[in-house]
Amino acid sequence: xxxxxxxxxxxxxxxxxxxxxxxxxxxxxxxxxxxxxxxxxxxxxxxxxxxxxxxxxxxxxxxxxxxxxxxxxxxxxxxxxxxxxxxxxxxxxxxxxxxxxxxxxxxxxxxxxxxxxxxxxxxxxxx
Numbered sequence: 001x002x003x004x005x006x007x008x009x010x011x012x013x014x015x016x017x018x019x020x021x022x023x024x025x026x027x028x029x030x031x032x033x034x035x036x037x038x039x040x041x042x043x044x045x046x047x048x049x050x051x052x053x054x055x056x057x058x059x060x061x062x063x064x065x066x067x068x069x070x071x072x073x074x075x076x077x078x079x080x081x082x083x084x085x086x087x088x089x090x091x092x093x094x095x096x097x098x099x100x101x102x103x104x105x106x107x108x109x110x111x112x113x114x115x116x117x118x119x120x121x122x123x124x125x126x127x
Contacts, residue, residue: 035060044070059084068094093117 032043044055050073057066068079074097081090093101099117114126
């Protein structure tokens with residue numbers, strides 16, 4: 001009976017170690033989400049439960065409405081928003097999930113407004 005208990009303990013410890021290694025290692029998952037009709041809503045990559053790399057969101061007709069990059073779950077770099085006809089509406093720049101850089105607003109692909117941001121605060125308005 002004593003040997004049986006040691007064997008069970010050993011099996012349990014090995015199981016916990018295997019589960020821990022699997023669970024806490026860096027998982028890379030493609031994170032595609034579909035609506036109830038099977039249309040792609042958004043796609044990107046998740047590493048260690050954080051959004052990474054390029055992410056793209058789509059409208060119900062499959063047109064891109066938003067795209068941008070994540071680094072460790074935070075917005076980074078240029079993000080673009082599009083209208084239903086595919087025209088660029090907003091282009092903004094992020095660093096560490098905060099607006100940092102130029103924020104541009106367009107109407108019919110014509111720049112109509114431009115602001116400069118640092119750490120989510122407006123520094124200047126250019127147009």
